[in-house]
Amino acid sequence: MPHRSTNGADGRGELTVPMAWLYAEYIADELLRTGELMPPTSFEYRAGRDALALTIYLADVDGELAGIRVVSQLETWLSLTAYDRAWEVWVCERMGLLESTARATGGKDPDLDLARAAWRWLEETELLAPDLDAALLDHGFLPDEDEGPQVWTPAWQLGLPLGHLAIHLF
Structure with missing residues (x-):
């Protein structure tokens, strides 16, 4: 059962609040802010927040997100x-499962709509990042951020390790 407030919605077009997504995004934001890894105004921060929020939202298989204790879920996240997990495959599988459930129930799911938008942004947006493979091969050490080769990378590939590190630092 998705967590959402309808404020008396009875199918007459009243607002349905996507509480599960908003809570997942809030947890992700708090984890990243606590870690102080990136400025909150950067695209890298947004990539980390969206990747973490997707992880948190999609890992909630029992629909109990609002009632979870964050500390009890850290190991799962x-x-x-x-690094060795095929996260993007897992995201696509979970999104597909939630989409088929939404189609079967015939209802619109605003949580899923926001999750889809976040995933679309993470997939379609590319950020310029240091090419760590080339830097290590060329020099045997990691150059400063502004030095060395850079490569355009899908936002999720930058956001995921940032989110992972933020969880570790929590």
Whole structure:
């Protein structure tokens, strides 16, 4: 059961508040702010927040997001955001499952709409980042951020490790 406030909505077009997504985004934002890894106004920060929010939202298989204790979920989120995990495949599978459930119930899901928008932004937006593979091969050390080769990278590929690190630092 999705967590949302309808304020008396009875199918007459009243506002449905996407509480599960907003709560996931709030948790992600708090984790990133606590870690102080990036300025909150940067695109990298947004990528980290959206990747973490997607992880938190999609990991809530029982629909109990608003009632969870963050500390009890940290290990789950760490394993989902780990480097060797095919996170983007997992996201697509979970989104597909939620979309088929929404179609089957015939209802519009504002939480899922926001999750879709975040995933679309993470997939379609590219950010310029240091090419760590080339830097290590060329020099044997990591150059400063402004030095060395850079590569355009999908936002989720920058945001995911940032989110993972923020969880570790919490």
